[in-house]
Amino acid sequence: MKSLTLFTLGLTLLSKVVYSLDFVKRCGDQFVLNDKIFYFTGSNTYYLHYKDIDYGTPKVFEIAKKHNFSVIRTWAFMDQAYTQGNVYYTSFNNVTREIEVNEGENGLQRLDRVIALAEEHGIRLILTLTNNWADFGGMEQWVRDFGFKEHYQFYTEPEIKKSFKKYIKTLINRTNTVTGKKYKNDGTIFAWELANEPRCWGTNMGKNENCTTKTITKWLDEMSTFIKKHDKKHMVSTGEEGFGLAGVDSENDIYGFGDGNDFIANAALKNIDFATIHLYASYWGFKDFVKEGRQYFEEHAKAIKKLNKPIIMEEFGVPKDKLEEVQPAYMQSLVDNGYNGIMYWMLAHDEYPDYDGFTIYDKNITVYIDDYTKIQKSKSGKKISSLKCLLKNLETKGDHKNN
Ligand SMILES: *[C@@H]1O[C@H](CO)[C@@H](O)[C@H](O)[C@H]1NC(C)=O
Ligand SMILES: *[C@@H]1O[C@H](CO)[C@@H](O)[C@H](O)[C@H]1NC(C)=O
Ligand SMILES: *[C@@H]1O[C@H](CO)[C@@H](O)[C@H](O)[C@H]1NC(C)=O
Numbered sequence: 001m002k003s004l005t006l007f008t009l010g011l012t013l014l015s016k017v018v019y020s021l022d023f024v025k026r027c028g029d030q031f032v033l034n035d036k037i038f039y040f041t042g043s044n045t046y047y048l049h050y051k052d053i054d055y056g057t058p059k060v061f062e063i064a065k066k067h068n069f070s071v072i073r074t075w076a077f078m079d080q081a082y083t084q085g086n087v088y089y090t091s092f093n094n095v096t097r098e099i100e101v102n103e104g105e106n107g108l109q110r111l112d113r114v115i116a117l118a119e120e121h122g123i124r125l126i127l128t129l130t131n132n133w134a135d136f137g138g139m140e141q142w143v144r145d146f147g148f149k150e151h152y153q154f155y156t157e158p159e160i161k162k163s164f165k166k167y168i169k170t171l172i173n174r175t176n177t178v179t180g181k182k183y184k185n186d187g188t189i190f191a192w193e194l195a196n197e198p199r200c201w202g203t204n205m206g207k208n209e210n211c212t213t214k215t216i217t218k219w220l221d222e223m224s225t226f227i228k229k230h231d232k233k234h235m236v237s238t239g240e241e242g243f244g245l246a247g248v249d250s251e252n253d254i255y256g257f258g259d260g261n262d263f264i265a266n267a268a269l270k271n272i273d274f275a276t277i278h279l280y281a282s283y284w285g286f287k288d289f290v291k292e293g294r295q296y297f298e299e300h301a302k303a304i305k306k307l308n309k310p311i312i313m314e315e316f317g318v319p320k321d322k323l324e325e326v327q328p329a330y331m332q333s334l335v336d337n338g339y340n341g342i343m344y345w346m347l348a349h350d351e352y353p354d355y356d357g358f359t360i361y362d363k364n365i366t367v368y369i370d371d372y373t374k375i376q377k378s379k380s381g382k383k384i385s386s387l388k389c390l391l392k393n394l395e396t397k398g399d400h401k402n403n
């Protein structure tokens with residue numbers, strides 16, 4: 001009887017935690033899940049929290065699960081100025097001059113639901129905390145709210161940084177209203193990401209001479225350190241595109257430092273766990289998509305190896321008329337260059353319009369992604385001891401100062 005009770009209790013506990021996802025951690029230049037090396041594919045879906053959350057959002061997770069995607073990147077920001085369907089996360093209080101957080105049903109409870117659905121489908125999330133671009137508010141909205149004029153002031157004005165930290169802390173300390181878990185204890189969150197594509201200039205505000213790579217590196221350092229102070233379990237990354245890489249092609253803007261990014265300095269920061277890159281060959285004026293794309297992947301993989309950290313290709317979009325030629329070449333090159341995570345832009349459910357021409361829907365995932373998901377999976381699973389991991393994280397192969 002006694003053992004039966006224990007057995008039943010065990011079952012009850014098991015059934016309660018059946019969907020709990022363990023934390024993915026960094027081990028040297030690898031991701032590790034349950035002491036095993038972890039490579040993955042995934043995608044991006046920015047609209048999970050506000051568009052059709054009852055139908056579209058579960059559909060996205062079903063498609064992702066069907067194709068064995070491990071990670072989806074989505075927005076954990078949305079300002080009242082860009083409210084969609086009455087949903088927003090933050091607003092400016094012009095009396096107290098503070099950013100207020102909306103924890104209601106039309107606020108962070110939407111993010112709760114997205115995280116709960118992700119967990120239910122066994123998928124982890126990269127949660128991005130603000131946007132370099134005007135979509136959904138982002139940096140420039142906050143700069144305007146506080147009465148400033150320059151894009152870079154998001155990175156430098158004490159009042160804005162204080163509010164950003166308040167927002168971060170609210171998320172980290174939040175208890176999910178669906179799962180009952182604290183965000184900071186939830187392995188469904190793969191990583192916090194400081195910003196989508198942080199640069200010195202944005203949608204409506206240009207570059208100011210006061211903004212240099214140091215401006216952004218300093219901000220990334222301060223904010224990643226702040227997150228790690230309050231959340232020791234989750235990884236943190238930058239969300240940058242990979243600009244600013246010396247010694248490749250100084251004539252080419254994407255390797256230059258003019259937009260305010262120093263890829264190595266940022267990836268080397270002590271509280272940044274992994275590097276990210278993005279690639280849009282059609283926007284960036286590539287003449288030879290395949291050749292120039294491969295070079296971009298190779299050079300960043302080479303650079304990050306020296307830092308002993310993992311790297312994720314987080315966003316890349318190929319126009320439909322080039323998909324057949326370019327997508328497999330990109331996927332193969334990313335695999336060959338050891339990218340720990342490969343995520344394309346973007347995944348949507350079938351009924352969602354292809355606004356930017358880069359959406360790869362369910363059917364084409366089978367054509368263009370599945371083979372590489374299998375390869376990433378086959379590279380995963382090798383056991384690694386925790387002690388070895390600790391040592392690996394201490395190894396620094398290059399000599400890179402943080403600032
Ligand atoms: C997904 O994983 C399952 C289990 O390992 C496998 O049977 C299936 O073929 C995989 N599907 C794809 C699309 O990778
Ligand atoms: C503050 O916001 C209110 C409501 O939107 C508006 O009426 C008022 O003019 C604003 N005050 C300032 C100082 O911007
Ligand atoms: C964290 O959340 C709890 C409630 O879940 C609250 O009592 C506490 O004040 C919060 N702490 C911080 C530092 O925000």
Ligand SMILES: *[C@@H]1O[C@H](CO)[C@@H](O)[C@H](O)[C@H]1NC(C)=O
Nearest residue numbers: 149150156207208209210211
């Ligand atoms: C650069 O920053 C300084 C000090 O805050 C300020 O006085 C100056 O006006 C800024 N320059 C520009 C071009 O905004």
Ligand SMILES: *[C@@H]1O[C@H](CO)[C@@H](O)[C@H](O)[C@H]1NC(C)=O
Nearest residue numbers: 320323324359360361363364
């Ligand atoms: C699938 O990819 C092909 C290119 O191979 C493209 O022409 C087609 O429009 C895509 N289908 C959808 C639904 O996006």
